[in-house]
Amino acid sequence: MDWTKVPMMVLQPDSIPPEYEAKGLSVNTAGRMSLSGPSRIDKVTLREYRAKRRVQELIFDLASGLTKHYVAQPQCQVPAHALFPQLARIIERYLKDHIDVRPPADIKDAGLSPYYGWLVEILTENIRPDTSEGEAPEIPLYESSRGPGSTADVDYWTSREPREAVHCHLNYVVPDTAKWEQAASYYIDTHPMVDAYAKNAGLGFAIPYLHNGQMHDYMPDFIVRLKTDPPTYVIVETKGYDPLAEVKSAAADRWVKAVNAEGSYGQWTYGMARKTTEVPGILTRSEQIEIVNGVQPAR
DSSP, X not given: OOTTSOOOEEEOTTTSOSOEEEEOOEEOTTSOEESSSSOOEEEEOSHXXXXXXXXXXXXXXXXXXXXXXXXXXXXXXXXXXXXXXXXXXXXXXXXXXXXXXXXXXXXXXXXXXXXXXXXXXXXXXXXXXXXXXTOOOOOOOOOSSXXXXXXXXXXXXXXXXXXXXXXXXXXXXXXSSSSHHHHHHHHHHTOTTEEEEEESSSSOOOEEEEETTXXXXXXXXXXXXXXXXXXXXXXEEEOSSOXXXXXXXXXXXXXXXXXXXXXXXXXEEEEEESSGGGHHHHHHHHHHHHHHTTOEEOO
């Protein structure tokens, strides 16, 4: 697990209430069902459930299920008795350090839906082969029904006001926001290490991620090619508030590592900017990372 990039999970009582009040309906003077009449209000909580559960029970339940999941995969070479304690330690650390419990929620609520399903998804999406121990890295599974995409194929109508650009492969940048993507486009277009870039609209470029038991497509904002030899590609995302921002970022990081391990499409990096002023720093860091990896700026 790369703990620096594992998404946090929030137990949110404001959107997933752990308690509710129940009251019998009565008939008002107009003959309609109403809650305003006399009757007792009963409060239903998770107090009894929590009293009967221990956090260690949740850890063992998750570790047991994940062990069965991995052992059933043909490529798994680790026996169950060795895999289970590893997974238990990972789960224990995640519950301790990566779950934000907001009262009146309780850490034990993570064993209930929908939290339990989200927890399983985060763990399975972020457990990786240990390449430092000689395990083979993840590599992508490419679609056989179509070839690589190209900016030459971008052609669509839009009612949004476009922005002209110099280093863009397309004649315009079509923003989805009022200011954010215009500002990001400016910072990319004027950065000295940018060779070319494109707004990710009409390209069909998407990164898959798992949420609520279903696969979704995450479409980052920009794809940038830097002036390095060989070229380095940077996926740039400008993101305001998004409850799934960390999930999408983790999926993008996994995508980048897999594509880099396979190697057919060059070297890639990913950066998410919470402010548009962070965009130049993402491009500069990407250049520095590639110099460390042996890719040099083009002269």
